[in-house]
Amino acid sequence: MSGTSLDGIDVAIVDIQGRRIQPVAFHSTPYEERVRQAILGVSNTTATTAEIARLHFLLGQLYAGAVQQACRRSRIPLNSIRLVGCHGQTIYHQGEKAPFLGRSVAATLQIGEAGVLAEQLGVPVVSDFRTRDMAAGGRGAPLVPYVDYLLFRHPRKGRVALNIGGIANITAIPPNAQPAKVIAFDTGPGNMVIDALATEFTRGRQHFDRNGRIARQGRLDRRLLNRLLAHPYYRQPPPKTAGREQYGVEFIARLRKLLPLQDLITTATALTTAAIALGIDRFIKPRMRVDEIIASGGGVHNRTLMAYLQAFLPNIRITRSDEFGIDPDAKEAVAFAVLAYETNRRRASNLPSATGAAHAVVLGKITC
Secondary structure (H helix, E strand, O other), rough: OOOOOOEEEEEEEEEEEEEEEEEEEHHHHHHOOOHHHHHHHHOOOOOOHHHHHHHHHHHHHHHHHHHHHHHHHEEEOOHHHHOOEEEEEEEEEEEEEEEOOOOEEEEEEOOOHHHHHHHHOOEEEEEEHHHHHHHOOOOOOOOOOHHHHHHHHOOOOEEEEEEEEEEEEEEEOOOOOOOOHEEEEEEOOOOOHHHHHHHHHOOOOOOOOOHHHHHHHHOOOOHHHHHHHOOOHHHOOOOOOOOOHHHHHHHHHHHHOOOOOOHHHHHHHHHHHHHHHHHHHHOOOOOOOEEEEEEEOOOOOOOOHHHHHHOOOOEEEEEHHHHHHHOOHHHHHHHHHHHHHHHHOOOOOOOHHOOOOOOOOOOOOOOO
């Protein structure tokens, strides 16, 4: 898995037997800065087909190397790996249909050539997970809720699985719920805006706000926060998705004109958590009891962010996925291992209640 934060390639090695999901090892390989910049250079912007094609094949090589490195680090023989699930790097995602050449189309593109992975690793690879859901009328996201449901459902407790990656998203699982009752959507920015501002503030020395130290020293501008939260996206009912299209370069450029950088980082941290809280208050609490929130993703390491989140949701227990045996940094990589497993068995693994698809479908393409 390599997500919108562009911090690197996460590899989870998972033992799956039926419905038993057992993470075995996890390793993250950071992107070289020049690779990171190249990905940014082709994301949601005009780029040449040559640039995209070369990066597509290069990422296949890097993904294969990351799997090999994860096996070496964890002392797991490469030949014990039976299947690889690869989400790829999203460079464009338009989940809703829009006019194009006289037709109405949705579109998504994840790069990282599965054929290169399969050739270098010698195992089948499942990739391109989002397109079949979109062909069935869905937004192609979020896909992780299917795995959240398998991991965290409870007969008596209402739970919200929260992932704070580049984008923040939630999966709400009512007590003793059937899959059709799961509610899932992107709440808004996760770490993406904070990371971009922190990179600028530190002049490239770090690409995130370590432990939330910068945000802790800045000033929260409540007027700007309220102005940002007035955006129609936060009132739009699910299913819905967000990404670099909404919170990328143009969004950052608009913010930069409004406040000093340090105060912007503080306010962006509050925006992430306030948007999560709004999503839960507006769209989850009216439908189910929320007993606890199970958080994962890089945002759980930001102490200021997590403190804001608890302040916005004072009456809900907030815990982390490692309490349930899932490394918070590994959960999305674990999820795509599980989705690949389901695809390999020709089982549907999207949740139409989360993506808006007309029906459940088998996700992805298998490269043998």
